[in-house]
Amino acid sequence: MKILAVNDTRAGLGNLKDTIETTGFELITASSGQEALQVLEKEYGNVSLVLLYWNEPDTDGYETLLAIKGDERFRSIPVIMLCADYYQPKEMQAFKAGANACLTIPFNQKDLAAKISETLGKRGMILAKLARISNLPTAPPVLVALLQKLNDENYTIDDLVSLIEEDVALSAKILAVANSPAYRGTSEITSVRTAAVRLGFDEIKDISMVAIISSSLSSLTIPNLGRFWIHSLAVGYTAQVLARRAGRKFPPRLKGYLFTAGLLHDLGSLVLYHLFSKEVQILYDRLPETDLTMYQLEEESLGIDHAEVGAYVARHWKLPEAIREAIAFHHAPWQASSSMKPLVSAVHLADFICNNQEFSWIDDNFPREFDSSSWELFDMDLDDVPEIIDEVKEIGQKSEIFAALL
Amino acid sequence: MAIIKVTPQELTELARFLEKVRGIVIPPNKAYLVESRLSKLLEENGMKSYRELVDLLKRNPPKPLVDKIVDAMTTNETLWFRDSGIWEIMRDEIIPDLDRRIPARRIRIWSAACSTGQEPYSISMLIHRRHKEKRIAGPPSRYEIVATDISMSALFLAKVGRYDRISMSRGFTGQWATYKDEFFKTTGNTAQISNEIKDIVHFQRFNLSDPLTSLGKFDLVLIRNVAIYFSLDFKKELFRKIYNAMNPGGYLILGASESLRGISSDFKLVTRPRGFYYTKV
Numbered sequence: 001m002k003i004l005a006v007n008d009t010r011a012g013l014g015n016l017k018d019t020i021e022t023t024g025f026e027l028i029t030a031s032s033g034q035e036a037l038q039v040l041e042k043e044y045g046n047v048s049l050v051l052l053y054w055n056e057p058d059t060d061g062y063e064t065l066l067a068i069k070g071d072e073r074f075r076s077i078p079v080i081m082l083c084a085d086y087y088q089p090k091e092m093q094a095f096k097a098g099a100n101a102c103l104t105i106p107f108n109q110k111d112l113a114a115k116i117s118e119t120l121g122k123r124g125m126i127l128a129k130l131a132r133i134s135n136l137p138t139a140p141p142v143l144v145a146l147l148q149k150l151n152d153e154n155y156t157i158d159d160l161v162s163l164i165e166e167d168v169a170l171s172a173k174i175l176a177v178a179n180s181p182a183y184r185g186t187s188e189i190t191s192v193r194t195a196a197v198r199l200g201f202d203e204i205k206d207i208s209m210v211a212i213i214s215s216s217l218s219s220l221t222i223p224n225l226g227r228f229w230i231h232s233l234a235v236g237y238t239a240q241v242l243a244r245r246a247g248r249k250f251p252p253r254l255k256g257y258l259f260t261a262g263l264l265h266d267l268g269s270l271v272l273y274h275l276f277s278k279e280v281q282i283l284y285d286r287l288p289e290t291d292l293t294m295y296q297l298e299e300e301s302l303g304i305d306h307a308e309v310g311a312y313v314a315r316h317w318k319l320p321e322a323i324r325e326a327i328a329f330h331h332a333p334w335q336a337s338s339s340m341k342p343l344v345s346a347v348h349l350a351d352f353i354c355n356n357q358e359f360s361w362i363d364d365n366f367p368r369e370f371d372s373s374s375w376e377l378f379d380m381d382l383d384d385v386p387e388i389i390d391e392v393k394e395i396g397q398k399s400e401i402f403a404a405l406l
Numbered sequence: 407m408a409i410i411k412v413t414p415q416e417l418t419e420l421a422r423f424l425e426k427v428r429g430i431v432i433p434p435n436k437a438y439l440v441e442s443r444l445s446k447l448l449e450e451n452g453m454k455s456y457r458e459l460v461d462l463l464k465r466n467p468p469k470p471l472v473d474k475i476v477d478a479m480t481t482n483e484t485l486w487f488r489d490s491g492i493w494e495i496m497r498d499e500i501i502p503d504l505d506r507r508i509p510a511r512r513i514r515i516w517s518a519a520c521s522t523g524q525e526p527y528s529i530s531m532l533i534h535r536r537h538k539e540k541r542i543a544g545p546p547s548r549y550e551i552v553a554t555d556i557s558m559s560a561l562f563l564a565k566v567g568r569y570d571r572i573s574m575s576r577g578f579t580g581q582w583a584t585y586k587d588e589f590f591k592t593t594g595n596t597a598q599i600s601n602e603i604k605d606i607v608h609f610q611r612f613n614l615s616d617p618l619t620s621l622g623k624f625d626l627v628l629i630r631n632v633a634i635y636f637s638l639d640f641k642k643e644l645f646r647k648i649y650n651a652m653n654p655g656g657y658l659i660l661g662a663s664e665s666l667r668g669i670s671s672d673f674k675l676v677t678r679p680r681g682f683y684y685t686k687v
Contacts, residue, residue: 368435369559385565
């Protein structure tokens with residue numbers, strides 16, 4: 001995450017770069033208001049905060065503030081005004097125009113760091129911590145390779161088999177799954193190729209995805225890890241079922257992402273627990289005593305929820321945008337972009353249904369409602385519900401067997 | 407009436423406010439309830455979002471507005487056998503009468519705002535219990551309970567019929583406790599209602615401002631704690647439509663604190679020590 005400083009070349013600002021890097025952010029600069037707006041546009045979504053130098057009678061700083069706060073896209077980015085001299089009415093003017101804080105030059109570098117963390121709040125600081133964390137697991141190349149091929153029609157089963165065979169550990173895991181009671185046919189499967197032929201292309205792709213993802217995340221843990229994977233698998237499979245039932249209403253271009261999106265939708269929970277186990281454990285303990293759902297508790301006490309954290313990691317891993325949105329908006333599908341809405345809705349509904357059927361990894365306080373426009377998108381009938389529930393029960397059993405092998 | 411969406415943030419702020427000033431708790435999972443109850447209020451006050459409402463409440467909350475919100479948010483709390491008295495009347499008087507009076511055709515019941523299914527399933531349990539006690543003529547399938555609501559999520563949960571511990575702890579008190587053991591199977595943290603109870607309940611999404619003709623004719627209508635929040639004109643129209651959708655001799659049941667005074671004079675009020683109901687003469 002970045003902090004944009006505008007006109008930071010003026011005297012009295014000290015070593016902004018060092019101060020900002022101690023807070024975990026990267027400093028970028030612009031030399032004028034106009035350039036600042038261009039940078040905000042180019043770095044849209046990456047700038048956490050703006051530092052604006054303001055020295056009357058030069059009005060550039062103030063006008064830039066007005067321009068930022070007057071733009072729908074940038075309005076929510078906090079701005080700290082760095083004022084060349086202290087004059088209370090001037091501060092008031094800045095606050096009225098939407099500035100979040102003011103600091104008079106010259107200032108102590110510690111004051112600036114404190115002001116930044118105060119302005120960004122816990123949420124911003126968590127994002128900053130995420131940004132500089134070095135032990136965040138990285139996406140293995142094989143995952144990236146496979147993800148790119150999820151929707152590639154020219155990708156063949158042979159390509160997939162060779163990709164898997166390059167990785168011995170992965171091959172072994174896939175054989176274990178293929179020979180498990182969830183899949184096993186009459187005779188033992190001894191090669192990846194046989195597994196691929198026996199189970200089919202789509203199935204072997206899904207199994208590979210699970211094996212790759214679970215091993216690349218094996219350094220992360222969470223209470224109820226076994227149930228976490230059962231839930232994630234069940235949501236992936238259920239999302240596929242919902243899309244299949246929707247038939248032509250579900251866009252083919254998103255089909256390949258369904259399983260992986262479901263599998264990864266709670267990725268942020270793993271990462272949050274990894275980074276803030278003590279704080280998050282307190283939230284788990286509080287859960288039975290409140291009516292809040294987990295993501296609301298996270299939002300309330302950390303200022304950020306697992307969906308946003310997961311989306312951040314997805315971006316960091318350069319996962320496809322479809323998957324990132326499914327992770328980011330699985331609790332709020334109405335925020336998804338319209339082209340991704342069917343995928344996000346499938347994961348949202350699948351999550352709701354799996355929790356309802358106790359294929360969940362926490363015991364209580366699930367969202368009690370789903371987004372009705374997601375339901376309408378799939379054009380399902382209430383009379384379909386018993387059939388869906390039956391399918392989800394089978395999926396749950398399969399996921400339990402599967403998860404035990406991870 | 408258009409439904410206005412509430413964001414989790416707005417919901418949290420609204421809940422905090424109500425808890426602080428009135429000691430009322432709105433669970434965050436009740437967003438659909440907030441939306442279905444308060445959208446009209448927003449509209450009336452020319453507000454386009456819950457943000458506007460929350461900001462007004464934080465700044466300078468007008469008491470009549472707060473009263474209305476509280477009223478809306480505290481009604482229709484779904485529980486099993488809600489308002490015990492009327493359930494005794496249904497068990498001892500209304501269902502026996504329907505059973506006796508209508509020997510040859512299907513008996514139709516409408517639960518007009520069924521939420522997650524507690525009301526229609528409670529009726530179904532009454533009917534099945536009577537059947538088991540052999541005090542009923544014909545099989546339970548002689549009854550059809552049409553259960554409607556505007557919320558798809560609520561209907562989904564109703565249709566599944568799986569309830570968590572909190573839902574199961576609401577309402578199965580006193581004489582009704584045995585129904586819980588008889589008609590539910592508990593596994594883990596949830597209880598599943600039995601298929602026999604589900605079989606005679608038909609769930610359907612329905613908006614009360616739509617014509618009732620598509621639903622057919624009814625012998626018993628339960629519309630409890632729903633109408634309070636509609637405008638007088640809407641209520642007059644609604645009960646006129648309900649009157650037309652009822653068979654002669656049919657029963658109408660409202661919430662314990664509701665009345666048709668000033669809304670409809672078509673129905674005959676029958677008062678009993680344990681509660682009251684209306685009939686279509």
